[in-house]
Amino acid sequence: MTLALLVAISVMWFPVALLFLGKGEAKGTGAVTAFVGIVVVLGAILQAAVFKDAFTAGLLFVHGILYLTVAYALLTGLADMRSVGNVSLMVAIVSTIYCVIWFTGGPVLANGQQLVAKSNYLGLAAAGYAGLTYEVWLNAYGKFPAKGLAVSLIVWVAVGLLIPAFSLMTTGALPF
Numbered sequence: 001m002t003l004a005l006l007v008a009i010s011v012m013w014f015p016v017a018l019l020f021l022g023k024g025e026a027k028g029t030g031a032v033t034a035f036v037g038i039v040v041v042l043g044a045i046l047q048a049a050v051f052k053d054a055f056t057a058g059l060l061f062v063h064g065i066l067y068l069t070v071a072y073a074l075l076t077g078l079a080d081m082r083s084v085g086n087v088s089l090m091v092a093i094v095s096t097i098y099c100v101i102w103f104t105g106g107p108v109l110a111n112g113q114q115l116v117a118k119s120n121y122l123g124l125a126a127a128g129y130a131g132l133t134y135e136v137w138l139n140a141y142g143k144f145p146a147k148g149l150a151v152s153l154i155v156w157v158a159v160g161l162l163i164p165a166f167s168l169m170t171t172g173a174l175p176f
Contacts, residue, residue, distance in 0.1 A: 002056050005043045006165035010157045012036035012067060017157070019074075020150035030074030037067030055116055059098050059126070062091045066133065085140025092133035099126035121164060121174040128160040 012033050019029045044060035047053050069087045072078065103123035106116030132152055138144035167175050 001043055001047055001051060002053075002060070003165045003169050005040055005060060006161045008036055008039050008043075009063070009067075010161045013153045013157050013161065016070070017150040017153035020146040020153070026074045026077065030071045033067050033074060034071035037064050037071055040064030040067060059094065059129075062094045063129070066091045066136075081140040085137040088133045088136035088140065092130050092137060095126050095130035095133055099123050099130055102126055119174065121176050125160040125164055128156045132156055132160075 012035075015024055015029045015032055018024045019026065040060055041064035044057045044064055047060060048057035066084075066087050069084050073081060073084050078084070100123075101116055102119045102125075105118030106114055108114050132149075135144050135149045135152055139146060139149050164174055167173065
């Protein structure tokens, strides 16, 4: 489920990046952002309820909510983007927590079980998600250029979405 969602998210990140580069328009980009946001939130619900994976679902939920917030801003022509930035700041904090957990692995329980295994690649991906969402926050406050955010989005479409998704779908393993 999550792997397909990563591919779907790329369908939003790339047009948003192009919009920030002056290629595209807000309402069409807002529509795809809304569609992806809805799919991600629904996917998070399935991840938690059906696949019993609340850990992954938590990261999907916060990102899906951010995507829906961005969609609203783009579709309505929101002039003051600080509210989007504020949501993005919280998503950045959550992504940072995921980054730390994946780089270090979750705690080992008394019975020796570890609920979240250490994964350097997922830690790297979460660091990228955190970086992107900190950039969105800074951009919303006029402290980071849209072109810089666009380049970051394009890079992380590959590194944080497509490479891990297709690597896991085709080989069953992450690149490292």
